[in-house]
Each structure stands twice: as C-alpha cells, then as structure tokens.
Amino acid sequence: MNISEFKTAGKLITGLGAVKALPSEMSRLSIHAFAIVTDKGVSSSGLLEHIKQLLPNNAVIVIDDIPPEPEITVIEEKLQLLRQKKVDGVIALGGGSAIDSAKILAAAYDYPGNLSSLFGENTLEKRALPLIAIPTTAGTGSEVTNIAILCDPETQMKKGIVSHCLLPDVAIVAPEMTKTCPKTITAASGIDAFVHALEAYVSVNATPITDALAEKALTLIFKALPHAYNNGENLSAREDMATGSLMAGLAFGNAGVGAVHALAYPLGGRFHLSHGMSNAVMLPHVMKVNAPFCSEKLYCVAKLLNVCESHHTKDEAVQLLLTAIERLCRNVDIPQSLKHFDIPEDCLSELAIEASKVTRLLRNNPKQLSVEEIEDIYRHAF
Numbered sequence: 001m002n003i004s005e006f007k008t009a010g011k012l013i014t015g016l017g018a019v020k021a022l023p024s025e026m027s028r029l030s031i032h033a034f035a036i037v038t039d040k041g042v043s044s045s046g047l048l049e050h051i052k053q054l055l056p057n058n059a060v061i062v063i064d065d066i067p068p069e070p071e072i073t074v075i076e077e078k079l080q081l082l083r084q085k086k087v088d089g090v091i092a093l094g095g096g097s098a099i100d101s102a103k104i105l106a107a108a109y110d111y112p113g114n115l116s117s118l119f120g121e122n123t124l125e126k127r128a129l130p131l132i133a134i135p136t137t138a139g140t141g142s143e144v145t146n147i148a149i150l151c152d153p154e155t156q157m158k159k160g161i162v163s164h165c166l167l168p169d170v171a172i173v174a175p176e177m178t179k180t181c182p183k184t185i186t187a188a189s190g191i192d193a194f195v196h197a198l199e200a201y202v203s204v205n206a207t208p209i210t211d212a213l214a215e216k217a218l219t220l221i222f223k224a225l226p227h228a229y230n231n232g233e234n235l236s237a238r239e240d241m242a243t244g245s246l247m248a249g250l251a252f253g254n255a256g257v258g259a260v261h262a263l264a265y266p267l268g269g270r271f272h273l274s275h276g277m278s279n280a281v282m283l284p285h286v287m288k289v290n291a292p293f294c295s296e297k298l299y300c301v302a303k304l305l306n307v308c309e310s311h312h313t314k315d316e317a318v319q320l321l322l323t324a325i326e327r328l329c330r331n332v333d334i335p336q337s338l339k340h341f342d343i344p345e346d347c348l349s350e351l352a353i354e355a356s357k358v359t360r361l362l363r364n365n366p367k368q369l370s371v372e373e374i375e376d377i378y379r380h381a382f
C-alpha cells in the first residue's frame with residue numbers, strides 16, 4: 001500500500017442548525033474583529049441576516065458583492081478594504097465563489113506581492129487569518145479543499161491557487177443554507193459535486209479512503225439531485241446533497257479531479273460559462289473517452305447506482321452508466337452541447353490547446369489525453 005496523506009479542514013461541523021456553532025468556534029479561534037465574505041444572491045436570500053443574528057458583535061466589514069466566478073483583480077481590491085479595517089478573522093458564506101475569495105483574503109492578508117503571482121502549487125506558506133467556511137451551495141466542496149479557483153483576466157483562464165494553508169479552520173455544512181439556492185445553481189453545482197466524486201473515484205491517485213467517500217457521495221447525489229432540483233424545499237434531498245457534496249469534496253480534495261475539469265476550465269475563462277455548467281456539459285463526453293481506461297471502477301459505479309442488472313456484462317453496465325449520467329444531466333435541464341452556449345465552432349482547437357495546459361488535473365485522469373484527443377472531445381460536445 002502506497003503512503004498517502006489525507007487533507008481536510010481543521011474541523012467539520014455538519015447537520016441541520018450546525019451554524020449555531022459559529023459563535024463558539026469564533027471565540028475558540030479568537031476571532032473578534034471579523035470580515036464576512038459573501039455575495040449579493042446570498043445576502044438577498046436572507047442568509048446573511050440569519051448568520052449576523054447569531055453573532056454577538058457586528059462584523060467589522062461585510063463584503064457582500066463577490067461576483068460569481070471572480071477574477072483575481074476583484075480579490076486584490078477587497079484585500080485593500082480588509083487591510084484598512086484591520087480584521088482578525090474571515091467568515092466565508094456562500095458558494096464556491098465567495099468561499100474561494102475568502103480563502104485568498106484570509107491567506108494573503110499580509111502577503112506583500114501581487115496576487116496573480118500565487119497561481120500554482122504551494123506558492124503560499126501560511127494563512128494570515130483564521131477562516132471559517134459556510135457553504136450555501138451543494139456544491140463545490142471548497143470548504144474542505146486546499147484550492148481556490150479564480151479567473152486570470154490576462155490569460156482568460158480559470159486558474160488554481162493550491163496550498164495546504166487554504167484549508168479552512170472550520171467548515172460548517174448546514175443543509176438548510178442551500179434551500180434558497182436557485183434551480184439552475186442547484187443543478188449546475190450539484191452536477192459539479194457528482195463530477196468531483198466520479199473523477200476522484202477514477203483518478204490515478206484514488207485511495208481506499210477517497211474511494212469510500214466517493215462511493216457514498218455518488219449514491220447520495222445521484223438519487224437526491226433531481227429531488228432537490230424539482231423541489232428546493234425538500235429538506236431531506238437538500239441534506240443528502242449537502243452530505244454528498246461534502247464527501248465528494250473530501251474525495252477530490254485528496255485524489256484530485258481530471259479531464260472533465262481540465263476541459264471545463266477554458267470554457268469558464270474564455271466564455272464565462274459557470275464552473276458547474278462547464279463541467280456538466282463536458283461530463284458525458286469525457287467519460288465516454290475515459291471509459292475503456294477505468295472500466296472496472298465504472299462497473300462498480302454502475303452497480304452502486306443500480307443502473308444495471310446482474311445479467312449485464314461489464315461493458316453493457318458501463319454503457320448503461322454513461323446513459324444514466326446523460327439522463328441525470330437532462331433531468332436537471334443541463335444543455336447537452338456547447339452550441340447551446342453560443343460557443344463558436346472555430347475556437348475549439350484553441351480551447352483544446354488551452355485545456356492541454358491544465359496538466360495539474362490532466363495527470364490525474366485515467367487516460368492521458370493528447371491535444372488532438374481533447375479537440376475531438378470538444379467536437380463531440382459541440
């Protein structure tokens with residue numbers, strides 16, 4: 001058995017009403033003059049007010065206008081504001097966009113250089129401020145991962161900043177926080193979570209621990225996502241999605257994601273397609289190409305999700321799984337082709353060149369893909 005390391009947030013607090021633990025966690029971490037980092041959608045849904053009411057003091061600063069899929073320049077601006085107010089802790093409240101922003105704000109609070117110099121792996125040694133993350137989507141799993149993904153306007157690419165210090169001190173996963181999530185966000189972020197689990201499961205770095213997490217996450221999400229999508233008030237579906245997305249985050253935070261994410265990145269960077277939507281549209285096309293190289297694992301998933309029967313051969317079961325994944329995407333109204341998003345056909349070869357540079361993720365994929373193969377996948381997805 002190879003030696004492997006398992007990374008997660010310092011503490012996980014989960015379950016309905018888990019946000020009530022926020023004040024005690026803040027005092028444990030000596031957070032008194034704090035910043036709340038969120039966005040307009042989350043604050044107008046009443047969630048910000050709900051959190052504020054739990055806290056004894058008013059926040060020193062509320063940053064409530066983080067845009068979806070933020071550019072690194074936005075974080076630079078917010079960092080100046082934070083430094084002027086002299087905060088001693090950061091509370092992230094939102095989906096991946098707010099959490100990723102808060103991670104960098106907390107980590108780079110005393111970083112003297114330009115933030116774009118942080119893109120890459122292990123560029124940050126330590127986090128300057130304590131950090132508590134409360135996800136409101138299910139989701140990115142960002143509350144338990146060591147990465148923040150931001151847009152680099154210079155290269156029009158989504159890029160990762162990866163460092164152990166981006167793991168929050170505490171992740172509070174309270175399913176009721178996702179009840180106000182709009183339908184399209186429930187669908188896109190839910191498929192993102194499914195992709196995290198599936199890509200972690202077939203990753204070349206998967207371990208028995210990440211496999212167990214991915215298997216449970218796949219089961220929960222596959223069943224609950226259509227229910228959470230059709231009725232956002234369905235609390236049991238929201239609970240399963242919150243747990244599934246957290247477990248998927250723990251799986252991919254350690255085993256990594258692969259080609260679905262690598263091919264999704266240029267769609268976000270160049271055409272501002274959301275992270276969840278870009279992954280969702282690429283998922284069936286990449287998995288078709290991956291299938292022969294991870295057929296044992298996909299066979300296990302097919303059995304786990306009950307999409308095949310005992311008389312089916314392994315190949316038949318894998319085909320049934322691929323069809324079931326397409327059906328899951330269709331059931332939550334995810335468009336099946338890039339054409340739908342007005343992505344011009346003549347840029348597919350450029351997209352392929354950009355995706356081929358995402359080696360940090362492509363190296364985790366069960367099939368090593370050439371630029372030509374990547375372009376082929378985009379053409380099938382068109």
Ligand SMILES: NC(=O)c1ccc[n+]([C@@H]2O[C@H](COP(=O)([O-])OP(=O)(O)OC[C@H]3O[C@@H](n4cnc5c(N)ncnc54)[C@H](O)[C@@H]3O)[C@@H](O)[C@H]2O)c1
Pocket residue numbers: 039040041042045047067068069070094095096097098100136137139140141142143145146147148149150158177178179180181182185188189192275276
């Ligand atoms: N760090 C990681 O490990 C990781 C993993 C995957 C994705 N990401 C990043 O996360 C971002 C995407 O995050 P996301 O999919 O969670 O969406 P998001 O944070 O971009 O939010 C999307 C929209 O949903 C709204 N919203 C979110 N929760 C809501 C709620 N409960 N009620 C009402 N409105 C709500 C927001 O206001 C926003 O307008 C991307 O930038 C992506 O690159 C990070």
Ligand SMILES: [Fe+2]
Pocket residue numbers: 140192193196261275279
């Ligand atoms: Fe993702």
